[in-house]
Every structure is written in C-alpha cells, then in structure tokens.
Amino acid sequence: MNAEAAIMNARQWLWLIAKRVIFTIPILFGVATATFFLTRLAGGDPAYQIAGPFATDEVIAAVQKQIGTDMPIGDQYAAFLGDILRGDLGTSIFTDRPVISDLADRLPATLTLVILALAFSLVFGLALGSFAAYRRGRAGDKVVRVGSFSALSVPDFWLGLVLLFLFFFRFGIAPGPTGQIALGATAPRDITGSAIFDAAITFDSAAFRAALHQLWLPLMTMVFIFTAPITRLARSAVIESLTSDSILFGRACGLPKRQLWAYATRAALPPVVTFVGILFSVLLSSAVLVEAVFSWGGAAQYAVNAIRQNDFPAVQGFVMAAGVFSVAIFLVVDILYRVIDPRVRL
C-alpha cells in the first residue's frame, strides 16, 4: 500500500469513528431521558428514606428541598440534563459523594470482570463451536450441543453459589466471597480500582497472584454461562461457511485441513463478533448478580444498592455509564467487523 492510500485509509477510519461519536449524542440523550423518567416512575422519594421513619413533615420537606425532589418534575429533568452537559452526574444521596467519583472507583472492577469474561467466552465459544461444526453429527458435536444447552439454562447467581460451595467450602481451593483482594492479602497500589489491572501495570507479582486468586471463581461463573450462546452461534456460523463454495474450491485446490478450518472459522467471525457486542450489555446485568454473590464491590453492586435506596442520581449515573460503555463496545465491534471482513465498506 502506498502512502497516499494509507492516508486515505486513515481518514476513512477517523471518519467512521467520528460518525459513531456523533451518533452517540442522541443515543445518550435517549438513555438519560429514559432513566430519568423510569427512576421517577418507580415511585418513592429518597427524602423519606434519608429522613427516617419517624421524621416530621417539616424535616422531610427540608430534605426534599435539599436534594431537589420538591421541584416540579420538568424542572428536575431540566436540571438533570444541565448537570450532565457539565459532566456532573449529581451527588449520591447516600454516600454523599459525587456519583462520578463513586463510579470511577467501582467501574474498573466491574469492567475487568465483564471484559475478561467476554474475551474468554469468545475464545472458548469459537473454539468449541468450530470444533462441534467440524464433528457435526458425531459424538463431539453432541457433547458440545448438550453441554452448551445445559449451560444456557443455568442461572448465573445460582452457578456462582454452587461454584463457591464446591471450590471454597468443599475443596478449599478458592477464596471465599471477599471481593477483589482478600483481607490481609497484599493489595496493589490503587490506581484504577481494578485490583488485577493495577497489579499488572505496577508489575506487583504478589498482588497479581492475590488478585488472580480472587478473580478466577467469579470469572469462571460468567465465562461458563456466556460461552454457551457464543458456542451455539459459532457452531452454526462455521457449519454455514464450511458448506460455502469457497471452501469447496479450497478443497478442490488441495488445501490442507488446517487451512480450510482457518478459512471456515474466519468466515464465521463477523456474526460472532456482532453477537459478542450485544452480549456486553447482557453481561453487565449478569455482573450485578455475580458481584452480589462474590461481594465484588463493583459498579453493578453499587447500582443495586442505589436502586434499593431510591438513590436516583446513583442509578442514573450507572445507567449513563453503562450506556457509554455499550456504545464504545459497539464501536469496537464495528471496527473489528471491518478489519475481519474486507467486503464491509468503511
């Protein structure tokens, strides 16, 4: 590729990314609006919870005035949008800290879990799916199909509890549900809030081992469950590409099996990658339950507590953050799609 073509190419990529970022604005506006009204629809005023069960009407009114729930809904909405534009997600009613710093502390832990789970599920799902496609109708295929079907029907929190019971309680090879770093274990310097990531970037091997020790069980819970749908999709996509003309021509040219396998798997990647993008938001909601089981202390667990306590700003902040990351993942998927498949125009 000559220099001119390379510049053209870079321009097209930038344009693609810019377009996506511009599209993000109305999407996030929609997300913000929906969350705002949904949290209000759920009913309940956090002022009652803050003020306590025996508070007088005056106290409640004072609290309402303080947190702004005394204003008409339209004004609240306008104030909310204005704050967002300034990059302010409000102050959590219960932690009394800016929601944005609460999330900044907790999101990395959640994202570590979700992104690692996504990556491992993708690798395992592709491997198992293409293996099954190759052995279509034979014993290996049947095992994978039955296995993935059973994994699909297992609820994540239940699996987390069962794994805890087995590996922590029975075999004693996994730690208990004590969060990202066990009490008394060497913790890495806190940079991002994700223990394993911080340990990795500070080359702290003791802390890395400690974090890994805590991580593998919740990670396994999520990987186990999300490998299943990817496996099933990968299997059908590889079967489809195996029966394509180009594989037949490849065989007619005497290409070795390994090459044909690589051809079929690569041709099956685009639908699988798209699906993984969709799976991201499903994984976030699964993280809510898995974090609760393992006391992970991430943003998902924070959101659950916020919902329970009618902490509107915290709930809105979490949903906004989830929206931003979902859009970001879709952008990554879009880019990957174009890298994998040359037929897709920039």
Add this chain to the structure above:
Amino acid sequence: MTPSDARHPILTVENLFVELSRKKAVTPILQDVSLSLPEAGMLGLVGETGSGKTMTARAIIGLLPPGVHVKSGSITLDGSELLVDNSTAMREVRGVQIGMVFQNPRTALYPMSSVEAQMKRVLRAHLNLARPNRATRIHEYLRLVGIDDVRRVARSYPHELSGGMAQRVVIATSLLCEPTVLIADEPTTGLDATIQRQILELIADLQARFSLSVLIITHDLGIVAQYCDSVSVMNEGRVVEHGPKRQVLKSPAHEYSERLIAASDLRRIRRAKTSEPQ
C-alpha cells in the same frame, strides 16, 4: 473413431455408481457412468440440470457432498485408481494432478483474503518454493490467464473483481500447481454473455498451450460444437450417448441427445433475435 478418441485416455471413469443415503432410504444418483477423457483432449459432458454432471465431476475429485458416496466403479487417472480410501493421497491429486473450476467464480474465491494471499496458500500446500518465487509464480499465472494489471488484481479482494476477472483468477489458481487435467464445471454459467466467450477462448488456449486434458461440463451444446473433441451426454444419472463431437451432434443415436440438440438450436435462434436490436 476419430484421432482424438484414439488417443490414450488420461482419465477414465468406469461403471460408476453413486448413491445418496439418508437414514434408510437410498437414492441412486449416478448409474453405470463411464467416461474417457483423452490426453490433451477436450471432452464435453452435457445434460440438463440434475442429470448428474456435477456429481460425476465431484466423484472424480473425491468431493461428494455429505451423504453421497460411491457404491461401485472405478476412476483412474493416468492408470492409477483414485477410488481408494485415502484422503491424504486425494489431497495430492487435487490441485496437483486435477484442477477444478466452478460455476460461480465470485463465491469460489475466499472472500476474506486478497487474491495473492489465497493463491499463496495453494502454492504452499503443494510446492516448496521460496517466498519471492511464490510471488513471481503467482504473477506469472495471473498474466497467463490474460490479466494485464497483475499487481492490482493480486492485491484485490474477490468482491472487487468482475465476474470474468474472478473466473480468470479461479482458473489461474487451479492451474497454479500445473495439473494435467482440468475439470471445468459450467465455467461460464454465471457470467455475462460477452465474457463467456472470452473465458472459453482462454480455456481452449490454455488447453492447447499446455496440452491440458479438459473435461468441460455444460448444458450449452454450442460450447461443445465449438471447443470439444468428443462429447458424453448424460440424462437422469446415466451416460446415454458418447462419441466424437461431429457424430453425436450430426446424427445423435439417442432420442434424448436429439431433444437436447433441438432445444439448443432453438435457444441459439432466440438469443440471436434478442441481441439484434442492440
């Protein structure tokens, strides 16, 4: 007997029976098919859709679809039997001794790789060439099939090529490891009428230049009339007539061949009429 038929046959199919078995039902696909492709000759295999032409080709190259298998018969290439149960041996036949060209060139090429990348993989599968020699050979073969802008085409992805260009690339790929036999399964069906002729001329030219033995599968008797030495006519999984081109086309012995010829004449007249106003 014409001279072409008297030539030593390089590829022979004898009493081939192929069937499809699904669950307990067995459906015959080919019944007692015999063919003989003379060395450096061009044999046309004609018949309507579903007559078993493609299945015969795929049986020869050992790539029958799932569930379809050879029941009995013999296929020999240069005297050695191909119907032995040995997938590695067959892999050495495919691409090396027999090249195959398919109906739809745009789907035959691998969509995710550039022309050069996929041709390299075919080369690497069979020949032990140094890296620079591989590129040289690929360019040489692309030029051979009548591509002028070799560099651009080598860099292109299949979807960027026209149908005719893609078929040239397919032909170059299938000849890359110098097979002696080329099976062309309806190589022009998916192409524009003007391109069809160019591709046929190319195949005929390559056949003459490299003394290739070509088995061309078609339902167009015009192609047979112009390019082939001999012809086999298939109907409902059987070869109903075989002989030198002239003999079969002029005085078909079988009633089905007669009908096929009549139909093709009609078609040619119709085509001439529709193309006149242009």
